Amino acid sequence: MHFTSRFRGSVAIMVLTVTTLTMILGACDRQAEEPFPSNPITLVVNWPAGGGMDRIGRVIAEYARRRLDVPIAVINVSGAGGASGVRHVADSDPDGYTVGILGASLVASQYINPNANAIDDIDLIALVGPDPAALEVRSDSGINSLAEYVQRAQSNPRSIKNGNDAPGGVSHIAATLLERSANIELTLVPYRGYAPTVAAILSGEIQSSTLPVHQLIEQHKAGEVNILGVMSEERHFMAPDIPTFKEQGIDLVAGDWRAIFLPNGVPDDHRAFLEALFLETLNDPDFQAAAEQLSFFITPMTAADTKRFVEAFDQELYPVLLEAGLVRARHK
Amino acid sequence: MPDPSRSHDPRNQIAAGSFLGIWSAIGWWSAARTTSLWTVEYGADPGPVLLPILVLTILSLGALALVAEGTRQILVEPPTHKGYWSSLRRYTLTPVLFIASLLAYVIAIEFIGFIPSSSVFAFVWIAALGFKIGEGAPRTLFFMAIAGTLIGVGLIYFVFIYLIGVPLR
Amino acid sequence: MALAILLPVTYAMSPIAAMVFLMAVFSASVFGGSISAILINIPGTPGAIVTQLEGYAMTCRGKASEALTYSLFSSTIGGIIGLIILMLVAPIVAGAAMQFRSPEFTMATVFGLTMLAYSTPGSTFRGVLSGAVGLLCGMVGFDLVTDVSRFDFGTSALQSGIELVPLTVGLFGLAEVLRGVENNTTQTDRTPPLKALTPSFAQLKRLWKTILRGSALGAIVGAIPAAGSAIAVAVSYAQEKRLSKRADEFGTGVPEGLAGPEAANNACVGGALVPLMTLGIPGDTMTAVLMGALLIHGLRPGPLLFTERPDFVATVYVALFLALLLTFVLGFLLIRHFVRLMRTPSHILLIIIALLCVVGAFAIRNNVTDVYIMIAFGVIGYVMNKLEIPVAPLAFGLILGPILEENLRRSLIISDGSWMVFIERPIALTMLLLSLGALFYPFLRNPGKLLSINQ
Known part of the structure; x- marks a missing residue:
């Protein structure tokens, strides 16, 4: 049975090679006590x-x-x-x-x-x-200011559909905080991420959204969407003309x-x-x-x-x- | 690829039905354990329970129909040829070993690293499969295993880990 | 997947170079996804799941290079038609796509699932059940609408849900490896000589209607945000099967069944770019990565892109055209070499494929859990094959299930719980009627046959 023994011998060599390789690689990992950082x-x-x-x-x-x-x-x-x-x-x-x-x-x-x-x-x-989150509405909704938005939502609770994340997501929390601080009720419509929410506000499925400014700034410039306010302490550098919520009398910082x-x-x-x-x-x-x-x-x-x-x-x-x-x- | 024109062996109907039945049983069991599915009201949204119930119902009924149809056919006309069940089992030892070693290999990657564990896995299996086929002398088989391991592991390491930077080490 | 992995490479490039590079990767990965689908039964893109139905069947019959050539030709033509549609009518298509809201998405998904059940090789009844298993797999993890975690069996591993890549790699790739180790051979083992296997021009010409149909379908469906290539290929495959005189042979390697979906799959590339370029909305995961790349390079796609940066828009068109051309030339030159790879002794090839399955499943999210999920689905795919249950519907169930559920429930939230919303809206209603028609048409022709358990 000479081939079996040769086969076995070869396996032994292979195992040896692999073991050596492992040890070398292992040693590389443990270059201990060197100044930090010495590895990627x-x-x-x-x-x-x-x-x-x-x-x-x-x-x-x-x-x-x-x-x-x-x-x-x-x-x-x-x-x-x-x-x-x-x-x-x-x-x-x-x-x-x-x-x-x-x-x-x-x-x-x-x-x-x-x-x-x-x-x-x-x-x-x-x-x-x-x-920071912001509040955006469709231009054709006829809403031009935060006050109008709040008034519309108060006179007809849940009539405004707002696009946001799944519950617990950042834009969902922003919408919930908006409801609390402005004392209004919205219909919160969940989307999987920001892009589908953008698509939905453009297609008219929803009337408003609580996405960050940069998600809809191009559509704001093109006049399809109005950004009503930014939920931050100071104005957003990408949209310096848009006032914060605090400036408009609603104490809300979210995002x-x-x-x-x-x-x-x-x-x-x-x-x-x-x-x-x-x-x-x-x-x-x-x-x-x-x-x-x-x-x-x-x-x-x-x-x-x-x-x-x-x-x-x-x-x-x-x-x-x-x-x-x-x-x-x-x-x- | 199963032949579409052939109608299925009644015993296959039962086996396939049982397999799908296991899925629906696991599904019902898991859904039943998730209390928030059943207890919370979600307003206009039919809730996270609507589709699971719908799909699980279809699956359960379908599985049941397959088993019932298979049983009916066996009762009406018992199949003549034997050995359907053993044909399902016949070659399963190698795949079972393969899956077991694959799991061991994946666990080993975390402990001894990608290159050593992949090399051992590839070498052992190429050698074993070559041996099983029995083509060529042991010496050839051995060198094929070495070459296959070097090329296979080397190429994958180079492309995925070195070039693309997949964090498997 | 290739796009996500290679995206960081472009961070250091100039915007235009990055765009050309990414377009090339985009286009090449769609064809590359078909190569692996045809040769080793692992779909590289969701669209390629249909490709392998006929493509891998052809490979098993020793016609790998023929299948690849069909795929390459129809891909390229499909891609170019998609690009032309993008260039000529992008704003119109985008406007039409904006008619699609949640109820329309719901019904489009229903239509896609119906087409798939109708066209799966093997038993339709079993196809439906396999699709149901896929839908269940798609429900694993956090529910989008309420954030309730379902079918997670209390483990954090399953909460993130089941990713498509580990599932398909296991279900198709590893299952094939298991069959191979069982039989000591791959089904592609005896590859006949390469000569005379490249289809003649006449053979290709015969497919032109199929390719045109597939391309048109792909470009339109691709433009609908989120519907994506999966629905396009399913509809195209079903349509070719319906029109073919050889409908019964589908699943055994029919060129029409390969060329139509391939054209659709690639036409989707142009289609998917329409909403990205005109509205700033990525239509699928691939274009989402592409949009990320644009943002990194300081370009913000949106409604003003065409007027503010026409140079950039032109760059995208040229880049996509070059990418298609390059993919075609490279593909053409390399086909015989790809096929030659298949002559590697089967036992070595099998093990290399197994290693690729492991690394590929890991690389998608850098998560070991995905590797275990891949292995689990390898076993499931192997068992389903033994039990003669078709596996492709399972993968489609996983892709379309979450889209269906999400849009269905969102439609109801918006309509305040009224199911009439699916009937009141003309596009949704049309698709609903089409789906019902597709389900009941065979029944009208042959009353005993509807969802016949035995067939």
């Missing part, structure tokens, strides 16, 4: 490629990379309304080589989805900036925001390094110009401020979600 850093984006979160994530990675000797690889881990990507980072090794970017969906997910991470499960290190985070338990020196790195990047004028080109507001905050900001957001959101029947996990 991964930035996890919790929405698919091409979306808003992906675009800002990649610009941040691009400009942060210029301050480092190692590359930053951007990967998209999407699913479960953003919760999958957060979990991916929260469960990764807390060595500082995995960083994530997330948005307001974090706060809503923790109450809606029993399997999503809570704010305490992760370590927020920097706020990138807000992405998305974006922040950079780490898993809990990253060593202090690595964490401090990353916080400084991203803060410097976000304050870099070149970066800010590039982000503005992509229609992003950049208002950097330190880790401590970010945590306070997110906690305040959480406090504000909880009663809204509770009232909407969306708190299914982690009751307060």
Whole structure:
């Protein structure tokens, strides 16, 4: 049976090769005790490629990379309304080589989805900036101001159909907050993402929407849609002529925001390094110009401020979600 | 691809009906456990329960019809040729082994990395399948396995992981 | 999928270079999706699920290069017709597409599902049930309208839902590998000599009506936001089957059944660009990625694009034309090499395909769960094949199910619960009647045959 033994011998050689290879690769992973960072850093984006979160994530990675000797690889881990990507980072090794970017969906997910991470499960290190919601109506609706909108909705409750995300999504929360703060009732019509909502307001299926300014700014310029107000502290740089809600007498600030985070338990020196790195990047004028080109507001905050900001957001959101029947996990 | 013109063996009707029946049973069970499907009112929206009920009803009735029709045919005219059930089972050992090793391989990727685990998986299976076919001398088979592993794993690594940057390591 | 993965590559390019590059990827990935569908039974795009019904059947009969040539010719012609429609009548088509609201989408999906049930090779009865299983799979995870999680069995893994890519890769690709390891061979093992297998010009010419029909259908359906290529190919396939004298042979490798859907699939590319260019609305996942790319390069598609940036609009047309041309030339040159790949000893090919299935399922969301889902559907596809239950409807159920449910329920929210909304609106009503007609037409011709269990 000479062929069997030869076969076996060859298998042995193969196994040996594979084992050696494994050891070499394993050794590469463990270049311990070298200055941080000495390996590539991964930035996890919790929405698919091409979306808003992906675009800002990649610009941040691009400009942060210029301050480092190692590359930053951007990967998209999407699913479960953003919760999958957060979990991916929260469960990764807390060595500082995995960083994530997330948005307001974090706060809503923790109450809606029993399997999503809570704010305490992760370590927020920097706020990138807000992405305020706005209120848009079709031009042919004859509504030209926020006051008219509120009056129309009050005189005929639920007659205005507003397009927004699924419950718990950013534009859905903005619509719910609008109902509360203006004391009106709308019919909330859910769409899967911003693009179908844009299509629906253009086709006339809905009369208004609570999307961010940049989603409908071109249609506003073309006169198909009126943007009635922006739900932010200050006016949006892309539409400086449009007043905020506060200016029009309704105390409403709503919309998305974006922040950079780490898993809990990253060593202090690595964490401090990353916080400084991203803060410097976000304050870099070149970066800010590039982000503005992509229609992003950049208002950097330190880790401590970010945590306070997110906690305040959480406090504000909880009663809204509770009232909407969306708190299914982690009751307060 | 099943031949469309041939009518099905009654035993196949029962098997296919049972398979689809399992799906609907799992579906009903899971839907029944999701209390928020049944308890919450959604206003004008018929709610997240309408379509599941509709589809599960169709599926259950269809599965039942297949099983009933198969049983009826067997009762009316018992099939003459034996061995339908064993023909379903006959070759299943290799696919079962294949799936088991594929699962082991996917788990191994996380622990020992993409290249080593893929190489082992590819080498073992190319060698084993080559051996099973029994074409060529063991030496040829062995070198084919080496070549197949190197080319296959190398190409996939180069295109997906090196060029495109899929984070599998 | 290729587009999403390669998108980051363009971040460093100039806008025009990026556009040309992405158009080339867009166009090539549609044909590439058909190549894998024809050769190894893995559909690369949703539209290619229909392609493989005839295409892979042809490959199994040793006619791989013939199938690829048919596919390449009809793809290119379909793509060019789609482009011409985009150039000539984009604003008109966009206006018509705006007539489509939730009730119309609902009925378009119903129509697509009906066409599919009607045209699936094998038993229609089983096709419907397989489609029902697909609809169930599409319901897994968070419900859009209420955000309730369904059929997740308490695991976070299933909450994100079942992605199309792992499902199709498992259902078609891995299942084929399992059949291969069972029989020690692929069905394509004995590829006959390549000569004389490329179809003659006369053979291609015979298909021109089919290709024209498919192209027109694809360009129109592609322009409806969100309806996408899946419905276009299903309708085209059903139509060719209905018109063909050889309807019974469909599923065994009939060129018409390949050429029509292929033309439709590629005409959709031009069609899908219509709402993107004229209204700033991406029509499907591919154009959504494309729109993301435009935004990254500081271009904001919208109603003013044609007046403000005519240069850019022209660039898109030229880029798409070049991309089609390039795909055609490369495809033409490479077909024989693709087919030669199939001469790799089957046991090596099978294992490489298995590795590709794993990496492909992972790469779509960088998620290991998707790999396990892929493997599960590999087993399901293998079992369904043994039990002679058609698998293609399952994949279509997964694609169309969520669109159907979402639009149905949204229609009812907007109509305040009145089901009349599907009857009051002419386009919706027409499609509803067409669907009913398609379901009951065979019954009128042959009363015993409707959904006959045995057939």
